[in-house]
Amino acid sequence: MEKFLIRRSVCTTLRSMRHVRLSLAILATLCLTGLPPAASSARHSTAQAAAPAGVPAVASATQELKLVVAGDVPTPLTLSANDLAAMPRDHAEITEPDGTKSTYEGVSLQEILKKAGISVGRQMRGKALAGYVLASAKDGYQVVFSLGELDPHLGGTKILVADKRDGKALFEYQGPLRLVVPADKEGARSVRMLQELHVVMLRK
Numbered sequence: 001m002e003k004f005l006i007r008r009s010v011c012t013t014l015r016s017m018r019h020v021r022l023s024l025a026i027l028a029t030l031c032l033t034g035l036p037p038a039a040s041s042a043r044h045s046t047a048q049a050a051a052p053a054g055v056p057a058v059a060s061a062t063q064e065l066k067l068v069v070a071g072d073v074p075t076p077l078t079l080s081a082n083d084l085a086a087m088p089r090d091h092a093e094i095t096e097p098d099g100t101k102s103t104y105e106g107v108s109l110q111e112i113l114k115k116a117g118i119s120v121g122r123q124m125r126g127k128a129l130a131g132y133v134l135a136s137a138k139d140g141y142q143v144v145f146s147l148g149e150l151d152p153h154l155g156g157t158k159i160l161v162a163d164k165r166d167g168k169a170l171f172e173y174q175g176p177l178r179l180v181v182p183a184d185k186e187g188a189r190s191v192r193m194l195q196e197l198h199v200v201m202l203r204k
Contacts, residue, residue: 065163065176067112071199072131074117081176084163087111092160092182104180106162109133109197110150118199124151127203134200135179138193143179145189147199158182161194 067084069077077083084107091105113133114120124147131147149155160180163170170176177194184190 067161067177067194068196069112069116069199070196071134072201072204073113073199075115077112077116079112081163084161087115090160092158092162092180094180094182094187097187102165103167104160104162104178105164105167106160106177106180109145109159109161109179110152112161112197113147113150113199116199118147120151121153124148124154127201130202132200132202134196134198135191135194136196136198137191138195141191141193143189143191 065081065084067077067079069079087107088111089105090108090111091103093101093103096102110120118131119128129146129148133145133147133150135143135145145157145159146155149157150159158181160182162178162180163176165171165174170178174192179189179191179194181187181189
């Protein structure tokens with residue numbers, strides 16, 4: 001009986017030692033990796049979720065082209081690439097900062113305002129002359145144009161809402177839409193990454 005108890009005690013001790021060795025082996029593995037299994041899994045999950053941020057910037061031509069015309073207009077608009085392609089097209093040649101000349105193609109700002117219901121000519125009188133267009137870019141840059149300077153019978157300033165440069169879609173840092181003001185000596189009013197045209201009538 002005594003021998004049986006001794007043998008049983010030895011077996012129990014050996015089993016305990018095996019569990020200890022197994023635990024030590026697991027602990028050593030975790031120390032080498034530096035992270036517990038749960039943390040390692042979380043790390044891979046986070047890396048996968050962050051992967052799109054490392055994707056190279058896409059060309060402007062592949063982005064969705066959308067121009068919103070809102071504010072005090074009879075007909076608010078959301079214009080797509082197809083909408084702009086179907087409107088009367090115009091072009092303007094400007095000299096770039098490096099001295100080269102580029103030809104931009106698109107739709108005149110006046111034509112877009114006309115489509116939104118803004119009247120020109122004889123009706124551009126009185127209260128209408130207290131109106132303006134606020135052009136807003138994706139990055140928050142904003143520029144104002146008065147309706148009087150845009151009217152072909154008054155200021156007649158040519159402004160192009162361009163979607164192409166030298167026959168190609170605009171680069172991402174410019175487009176997919178930008179304003180081009182050929183008569184300006186500097187390009188400060190040629191809003192890049194144009195997103196919205198907001199008409200404001202100061203006198204209702």
